[in-house]
Amino acid sequence: MILYNxxxxxxxxxxxxxxxxxxxxxxxxDLDLGTSEQSSDAYLKLNPFGQAPVLDDNGTVIRDSQAxxxxxxxxxxxxxxxxESSDELAEIIxxxxxxxxxIQNGPARLRVHYKFGRPIDFKQATxxxxxxxxxxxxxxxxxxxxVGNKPTIADIAIYPYLALxxxxxxxxxxxxxxxxxxxxxxxxxxxxxxxxxxx
Amino acid sequence: MILYNxxxxxxxxxxxxxxxxxxxxxxxxDLDLGTSEQSSDAYLKLNPFGQAPVLDDNGTVIRDSQAxxxxxxxxxxxxxxxxESSDELAEIIxxxxxxxxxIQNGPARLRVHYKFGRPIDFKQATxxxxxxxxxxxxxxxxxxxxVGNKPTIADIAIYPYLALxxxxxxxxxxxxxxxxxxxxxxxxxxxxxxxxxxx
Numbered sequence: 001m002i003l004y005n006x007x008x009x010x011x012x013x014x015x016x017x018x019x020x021x022x023x024x025x026x027x028x029x030d031l032d033l034g035t036s037e038q039s040s041d042a043y044l045k046l047n048p049f050g051q052a053p054v055l056d057d058n059g060t061v062i063r064d065s066q067a068x069x070x071x072x073x074x075x076x077x078x079x080x081x082x083x084e085s086s087d088e089l090a091e092i093i094x095x096x097x098x099x100x101x102x103i104q105n106g107p108a109r110l111r112v113h114y115k116f117g118r119p120i121d122f123k124q125a126t127x128x129x130x131x132x133x134x135x136x137x138x139x140x141x142x143x144x145x146x147v148g149n150k151p152t153i154a155d156i157a158i159y160p161y162l163a164l165x166x167x168x169x170x171x172x173x174x175x176x177x178x179x180x181x182x183x184x185x186x187x188x189x190x191x192x193x194x195x196x197x198x199x
Numbered sequence: 200m201i202l203y204n205x206x207x208x209x210x211x212x213x214x215x216x217x218x219x220x221x222x223x224x225x226x227x228x229d230l231d232l233g234t235s236e237q238s239s240d241a242y243l244k245l246n247p248f249g250q251a252p253v254l255d256d257n258g259t260v261i262r263d264s265q266a267x268x269x270x271x272x273x274x275x276x277x278x279x280x281x282x283e284s285s286d287e288l289a290e291i292i293x294x295x296x297x298x299x300x301x302i303q304n305g306p307a308r309l310r311v312h313y314k315f316g317r318p319i320d321f322k323q324a325t326x327x328x329x330x331x332x333x334x335x336x337x338x339x340x341x342x343x344x345x346v347g348n349k350p351t352i353a354d355i356a357i358y359p360y361l362a363l364x365x366x367x368x369x370x371x372x373x374x375x376x377x378x379x380x381x382x383x384x385x386x387x388x389x390x391x392x393x394x395x396x397x398x
Contacts, residue, residue, distance in 0.1 A: 048334045049301075060286050064293035071289035087259050090270035094263035096292070097299040102248075104300055121320045135247045 001026040004046065004054040006033065007195050008115075010108060010160035011065040012053040017156050018072050020192040021081065066096040069153040081153050091147045095154035102132040107161040110168030129170055133178065136162075140177035144184065151188060159185050164194065200225040203245065203253040205232065206394050207314075209307060209359035210264040211252040216355050217271050219391040220280065265295040268352040280352050290346045294353035301331040306360040309367030328369055332377065335361075339376035343383065350387060358384050363393065 003019070005012045005028050019026055031037045031052055038050045047054045047063040055062045055071065062068050073082040083089045106129035113120045136158065139146065146154040163182060165172045172178055185191070202218070204211045204227050218225055230236045230251055237249045246253045246262040254261045254270065261267050272281040282288045305328035312319045335357065338345070345353040362381060364371045371377055384390070 048337065049330075062286075062289045062293065064296045066296045067289045067291075067293035070292045071285060074288055075285040086270060086274040087261075089273060090261045090266045093269045093292075093295070094261065094266035097263045097265045097295070100296040100299040101303055105304065121323070124320070131248075138247065 001058070002029050002056040003027070004029050004031060004043070004052055004056070006031050006038075006052045009052055010111075010164050010194075011051075013160040013192075013194055014065045014156050015053045015055065015068050015072075017159070017192055018069050018081070018153070020190045021156075021188065022072060022076050023190065024072070024076060064100075066100055066153075066157055069096075069156055073153050081151065081156070083148060083152060088148050088152075092152055092154045095146055096157050098132065099157035102128050103158060103161050106130075106132050107165045107168055107170055110170060111161065111164055112168075114169050115167050129165075129168075133162075133165075133170075133172060133175055137175040137177045140181045145181070151185070155181075155185055160194070200257070201228050201255040202226070203228050203230060203242070203251050203255070205230050205237075205251045208251055209310075209363050209393075210250075212359040212391075212393055213264045213355050214252045214254065214267050214271075216358070216391055217268050217280070217352070219389045220355075220387065221271060221275050222389065223271070223275060263299075265299055265352075265356055268295075268355055272352050280350065280355070282347060282351060287347050287351075291351055291353045294345055295356050297331065298356035301327050302357060302360050305331050306364045306367055306369055309369060310360070310363055311367075313368050314366050328364075328367075332361075332364075332369075332371060332374055336374040336376045339380045344380075350384070354380075354384055359393070 001024065003012070003015060003026050005016070007030060031043070037043055038052060044050055046056065046061050049063060051063070053065055053068060055068045057071075062071050073080075083092055106125055109120050109125040110129060112118045113122070113125070143149075145151050146158060159182070162172065162178060186193075200223065202211070202214060202225050204215070206229060230242070236242055237251060243249055245255065245260050248262060250262070252264055252267060254267045256270075261270050272279075282291055305324055308319050308324040309328060311317045312321070312324070344350050345357060358381070361371065361377060385392075
């Protein structure tokens with residue numbers, strides 16, 4: 001199994017977390033951003049969107065971090081990280097959409113601006129961030145994990161860009177329920193921090 | 200079963216299509232946008248994001264169009280519209296992410312601008328649209344449906360905002376594989392057009 005990876009990408013962190021939680025051995029292929037490997041013909045064949053992560057499991061090629069989480073959870077997860085019921089499955093999918101939409105367009109975009117200098121619509125990204133953070137904090141005020149009573153791929157999909165929020169100059173210290181959930185998540189067995197993070 | 204609905208929303212169209220394909224009877228609750236019902240306390244309890252659609256199935260409340268598709272497909276779909284394998288499931292999820300991210304930030308955002316006058320980052324929405332249309336067209340050049348060899352919720356999630364692309368002043372007539380797929384989709388039994396569309 002090969003993970004096409006960018007070390008500093010929160011989307012790739014989701015997959016590294018999942019692989020670590022499941023104890024799956026894998027080979028890592030770090031994309032060479034200096035030569036724009038992500039835009040090379042060879043890579044665009046794996047993922048026409050030119051984004052990381054991509055997982056190649058013996059020829060089965062999956063693009064998109066949320067899709068890779070679902071693939072690993074259903075193929076290797078033995079019901080851990082995956083819901084019991086149709087109701088919980090739907091709830092998980094709604095958080096995967098939030099990860100693909102609001103988290104990507106809010107906290108992740110602010111980070112891409114401040115850390116990598118990309119121009120963004122600052123007001124839009126800030127508004128989206130404040131809204132989604134408030135909603136997640138309220139949601140977590142009444143529960144331990146995002147869906148049901150055990151950690152699922154919803155938590156893995158939402159975690160990285162909240163943990164990286166400060167790199168987008170977002171102060172999330174006042175969201176106390178997010179803070180508690182974040183600490184809880186980081187205490188899970190085989191949790192793996194982003195490179196360069198000691199917290 | 201109650202669908203909280205906005206008639207002109209492509210995201211709500213996904214759910215109406217799915218309910219029609221499955222032959223499920225439901226009650227429709229059209230949100231009163233004149234009084235901003237979507238921002239009322241009562242509605243924010245159903246969906247703190249203040250968006251439509253929401254499905255209330257006897258007290259099980261699901262927000263997010265992608266999540267509702269998964270809920271209906273797994274609970275009532277009897278394997279139709281849902282994949283057979285973990286590989287295909289992952290592929291479907293990758294298209295649900297594309298629906299929540301690129302389709303929403305591209306064709307759907309351009310439509311919201313031209314049809315409803317909302318200010319947007321025009322260049323960004325146009326670039327995203329052109330990229331995702333090209334990728335989907337290439338993808339469909341080698342297959343009949345987005346995933347596997349039968350229609351799935353991936354097709355339902357991607358269809359509405361491509362069918363509405365012209366309302367965002369996007370000309371998709373040159374994407375021949377998208378055109379063929381669109382016609383094929385519209386020929387499915389119990390297909391339901393957007394209100395006001397005769398095509």
